[in-house]
Amino acid sequence: MAVNVIRQVRESRPLIHNMTNAVVMNFTANGLLAFGGTPIMSHAMEDAPDVARQSSGLLLNIGTLTEDQVQAMISAGQIANDQGIPVVFDPVGAGATPYRSEVCKRILKHVRPTVIKGNSGELAHLVGIDVETKGVDFVGEADEETIVRKLEEKYRTSVLCTGAVDVLCIEGEIYKNHTGHPVLTQVTGAGCLLGSLLTAALTVEASSMEKGLAVLEHYGKAAERAANQPGVHGPGTFIPHFIDALSFDPEELRK
Numbered sequence: 001m002a003v004n005v006i007r008q009v010r011e012s013r014p015l016i017h018n019m020t021n022a023v024v025m026n027f028t029a030n031g032l033l034a035f036g037g038t039p040i041m042s043h044a045m046e047d048a049p050d051v052a053r054q055s056s057g058l059l060l061n062i063g064t065l066t067e068d069q070v071q072a073m074i075s076a077g078q079i080a081n082d083q084g085i086p087v088v089f090d091p092v093g094a095g096a097t098p099y100r101s102e103v104c105k106r107i108l109k110h111v112r113p114t115v116i117k118g119n120s121g122e123l124a125h126l127v128g129i130d131v132e133t134k135g136v137d138f139v140g141e142a143d144e145e146t147i148v149r150k151l152e153e154k155y156r157t158s159v160l161c162t163g164a165v166d167v168l169c170i171e172g173e174i175y176k177n178h179t180g181h182p183v184l185t186q187v188t189g190a191g192c193l194l195g196s197l198l199t200a201a202l203t204v205e206a207s208s209m210e211k212g213l214a215v216l217e218h219y220g221k222a223a224e225r226a227a228n229q230p231g232v233h234g235p236g237t238f239i240p241h242f243i244d245a246l247s248f249d250p251e252e253l254r255k
């Protein structure tokens with residue numbers, strides 16, 4: 001299942017338009033390349049709509065948003081919707097400031113994402129559930145299944161809630177992924193990069209469940225493999241090994 005999805009990505013090397021934040025731009029481009037996609041970053045209103053027209057998938061990530069970029073995201077998102085291109089929306093830091101909350105509502109009013117993905121704190125905020133967050137991080141406790149179901153119902157779209165266990169909600173069904181490693185919580189952009197790989201996976205021919213679980217399993221297994229390498233002593237040495245592992249064959253990673 002995972003093998004089929006990831007091999008298709010590696011054959012087509014889909015062009016993924018990453019409208020993502022300044023913190024994770026380089027990490028995202030390298031991680032997506034290792035996984036098998038072709039990254040392009042473009043945020044300006046003068047450029048992003050044309051890039052969206054040429055791309056196979058679009059990631060909207062509001063981590064370091066400016067008003068100009070938000071307008072470009074809406075424009076690119078509408079083009080992607082019109083062209084039937086998958087869109088992943090990552091509401092980074094939703095609820096941390098009134099502006100982020102307003103932008104989430106605005107984007108979701110104008111763009112239909114294929115998947116909304118975020119951590120529990122961000123997704124809880126989108127459905128009005130009060131949980132404890134600190135900036136872009138989730139620090140409290142939450143009932144992920146309730147959150148994803150409510151969000152799916154509200155926006156009629158698939159939802160991925162990341163965490164120690166990832167919870168995916170597609171057409172009312174819940175799927176869980178248990179792969180992963182706690183060191184991912186010490187790497188900024190671990191969630192953001194996952195959103196880019198998910199966008200790439202959504203471009204191939206398979207069921208939504210297969211595509212979602214394939215990426216989650218591969219990502220988590222790559223983290224487990226990297227974290228257990230002899231030269232890895234913490235988040236700094238983990239990162240290059242993780243990028244390497246993302247490029248491995250999915251069957252090899254399962255061994």
Ligand SMILES: Nc1ncnc2c1ncn2[C@@H]1O[C@H](COP(=O)(O)OP(=O)(O)O)[C@@H](O)[C@H]1O
Binds near residue numbers: 179189191
């Ligand atoms: N405690 C954990 N153990 C294992 N994997 C984790 C843990 N926390 C998060 N992950 C993984 O890290 C990645 C990013 O998730 P998360 O930390 O929730 O995102 P974000 O960086 O957006 O807050 C996901 O692949 C998730 O499965």
Ligand SMILES: Cc1ncsc1CCOP(=O)(O)O
Binds near residue numbers: 021092191
């Ligand atoms: C630290 C930070 N601040 C704004 S965006 C960002 C990156 C967040 O990345 P992630 O949520 O994937 O760890």
